[in-house]
Amino acid sequence: MKLSTKILAAALALTLSAPLVAADLALAPAGPNDTLPARLSAVAHKNAASLEAQPLAFAWRLEPEAALTAVVVPQETKSREYWDTRSSDELAAGVTLPTTAAGAIVRLSPAAGTSTKALEARRVVLVKDGQRYEDGTGMQTIADVAELEKGAAPFPEGSTVFRIDPKLGAGSFKIEVPQASGETVVHVFEPQSSLQLDLKADRNAYQAGSKIVVAASLRDGEKAIPAGEISGMITTADGQMREFAFVADKAGNYRAEVPADLTTDVSRGLFEIHAFASAKSDQGRVLRDARTAFAYSVPSARLTGAARTLPVRMRNPVVYLEFDVEVASASRYQIGGVLYGTDAAGRSVPLAMAQSAQQLAPGVHGMTLMYGPDVLDGAKAGAPYQIRDLQLVNQADMGLQEQRELGLVLAQ
């Protein structure tokens, strides 16, 4: 390389290098959809010691055209089914199954731990309006153990499924299952029914100390109908249950608020909300069960609000940030965020995602996010930047510690 070329390269490097001076920043004010811990738990995490020991960082490019949502709206469950557990005596005597549409599907499964004796649809007697249907008559699409095991349905061993012949219409059926032993789950699914129970939580993730808001609605098509009975239950990941009550509003919808003080020992897995409703409808008696899920965490770390750009010997474009994290219980924590830049039209567009994680002891520590030339070269947007979907997670249980839709605004 000629001397002049060397000088030019050095000059370019100086021109392009990122600032070597730290600049203090502050997190943006929290928004209504953000999750911020009310208090931190110092309880030790059971599996913290078995987590990865190495500090790690990773980043990748995002398409600027992508429409991202930092806080995803929770899914609403729409149920046209109900289920119950019945004893062998009850099933031998006959169990009534109300239906509201023709062609209901019935699944019978031995309840866990009580029986694995295989049930056979052809030995189920179906009774409608005093008429008895035996040996598979009155049924369509029968599937016993052999068919179910060969298919992909992971139903419990010994299950049987049949569809009630649509010609028999809707209304009240009775099934007699003389071969049942132990307890049996009786599950009725009415895909053709206009009656459904909608169930939704207001967030995908809750923290201890917050409030779980549950909405339910029994609907006939688009119209809410009053439930004769409606109740709910939350099951924690480790199997603890808590019942709760719904309150009706004038529009016929139901709502419940449950304090999120469910457990301090969070296992992996989600918590479940289960609602059950019964009502009289134009189609007769309707029964519905619905379930939805949410993540639950007991936070042990939080963002203090202080952040800064870090000096780095790297050519531009580069955004290197440090966030202060207060830790109350030792674990491996992960921080992540989406870097947005401003394009030529002045729009804020996503450019890259970055994560880092490390083991942290109690105290205040800096955690970094690096968006370097590997993910920003050629980007069609630049400063001013923003960090959105800023998340702090405890990798011991992947529990959400803090989440901010808008984390940071970088003027330069």
Added chain:
Amino acid sequence: MLRVILGLVLGLAVSANVQANRGIAFIHGTGHQTNALDDYWQRPFVDTVRGGLANSANYVVINCNFEKYMWDTAASGCLATQLSSFIASRGITELTMITHSNGGNVVRWLLSNPTYDSRYPNIINKTRKVIALAPSSAGTPLANATINGNVFETSLGWLMGYKSDAVRMQQTHWMSTYNAQNLYGTAGRPALPKPFSAVVGTDVITALWSGNAYCGGYHLNLGLEVTHAWLDSCADGFLNCSSQAAAGSTWFRDYQRTSSGYALNHNQSRRDCFGLPTLLRNNL
């Protein structure tokens, strides 16, 4: 001068291509596999696909316990061990992962959480793309139906593995929560760091007179026909099309590329049916 520059550019391109050492990993779905080559995929499928590699020995068939949650050491931990070993031993520089069903979720966990395990970054950096055959990205109503009713039992029975963690995880409302909190690649969420292209199965044919019904095993396919009652009209017998297409991009819906436009049911999307392995081989 222009010819020299062009020659140099071409030389660099050729040299980059020559240096790439491509490999394939076949990643099974739900289940605890110890011989997935014969029990899950079957050899004709694997042999046809790996025939598309410059070195057809550059393949690995993963055997892990995908009855567990995706983050479990027996699931993604096992996957990381086997992928790392394969990459190192064969010197793989460009890996194509071919997943089926829940295998796509385990891979998405790895791609979405690169800082969870020190082996993940190297695997991701070596990955060229993921071809996800019928991925259960948004779960399946069949998993919901399986679990329904059992929450009323003693919690002990529920927790003792009577229902596998993977079945619980693939309930639609659970996958919705995981997609919102812990996984990337679905609508509104950041994209995954590597392309994730789905092959979507749209139907189950079990008519006795249809040859389509027999590929992959008639009785297996008959079982899938039964489950269709829980699913949308567009479904492969286990998964709705909407679930299969929920993460990444859709490479194709079966009828768009398979021979004679046949549908691929959930068993057939891991079998030598309707030209599927050839389509994969030609897309490595």
